[in-house]
Amino acid sequence: MTDVRAAPARPLKVLIAKPGLDGHDRGAKVLARGLRDEGFEVVYTGLRQTPDMVVTAALQEDVDVVGLSILSGAHMTLVPKVCRLLREQGMDDVLVVVGGIIPDDDVAALKEAGVAATFGPGTTIGEVAEFLRSNARPRG
């Protein structure tokens, strides 16, 4: 137990999860690795997570950001459910972002559901990192 009074600056903690059943985790892995290189502490949970599993991990890890990667087209079902469960747990201050193939027409509805930003193909890691640094609220 080192002295808890000595307080260095802390990295932001980000959960990268892939809810749903599509097995395309390349993007999530590249982002997880890329955010690591940007100085974030990234919790990666892997494939086929249910919304319950995502929110449980976010709660136990006390993350600042939840990043969801979806390429299956099920985002209109899965993402609002994750946002609702986060709110039910009192985690409204967690920044939720979505990456993957999200049609422009769905973006407004996702933002309505509580998503701060969506990142489509062509987004750079640096852009994501910059957005998270500017918008996440660090805790603890």
Add this chain to the structure above:
Amino acid sequence: MLPSDPDALVEAALGGDRRALARILTAVENRTPTAEAALRRLYPKAGTAHLVGITGPPGSGKSTLVSAIIATVREGGRAVAVVAVDPSSPITGGALLGDRVRMQSYAGDADVFIRSMAARGHAGGLAPTSTAAAAVLDACGFDLILLETVGTGQSEVEVAAAADTTVVLEAPEMGDEIQASKAGLLEVADIVVVNKGDRPGAGRTASQLRAMLVGSVRAGRVREEAKDDRPRPKEPEVLVTTATTGDGVPELVAALERHREGRPSGADDPARRARAAAQVWSILGDRLRAELEGGTRRIATAAVLDAVAEHALDPFAAADRLLASLRTTDG
């Protein structure tokens, strides 16, 4: 919203609010003032959990085994927490915490709590605040706390000081008898597990380990009979598990329990005593330094350090001078 007041957070966490518990762990990791206030309240309530260290080389199956242990222990109803440590980048300070990939999430089971921690530059296999995190989980009622280290090499033995029972994982065919004879990680094992038991060579690896460890056991007995009070080598059990199927895991859980029951309690337990001492010395060291580097002593301390850099003063004399400066009341 969570309360920001440490006392209210502690009350909520003790009452079973897992989010409050998670927030206290964040404060502990970040070493905020909330952490010290919470730990002061929680430490007296801790001390009953069984702290089990799980260590071994990268890819030997630590996270998968942890998941299998949780499944087995939950059948008996005990609450389980995990502190899983992965390395931080020495370049950027970032980390990829991937241990949850191998663990079922146990979503919906409030008696399982999994927390990833970045090592944040700490080299011993754990994070600098892992022991404090374990104390928080202990106070919040988790009966078994698994401390999973980063993938270790040969000498990251810190976990043995942090845990009541240390499990060292080996994978089949990772080395010969000479590897098993080297000093370091294997020596601190209370239980040695050859994981990936379905791979060829698992049985042979276990036999080789047993054969090599027998030598140190014999040395220990000789010293015991001779009333030789130098530290004696441990007598670890060697088990074979296949974490992916659960084979051998109930036997491992039983071995953990046997080891737990065989230990003396409280300050009579040398490991607990050593852990307590290490915590206090560490905090004391940090506070001494803060005292010497802060306030009106800052300039005088810097001058002493400069003198050492210029070889005008040796480091021992410098330490004596700094200690003496603390004794003056006008500091």
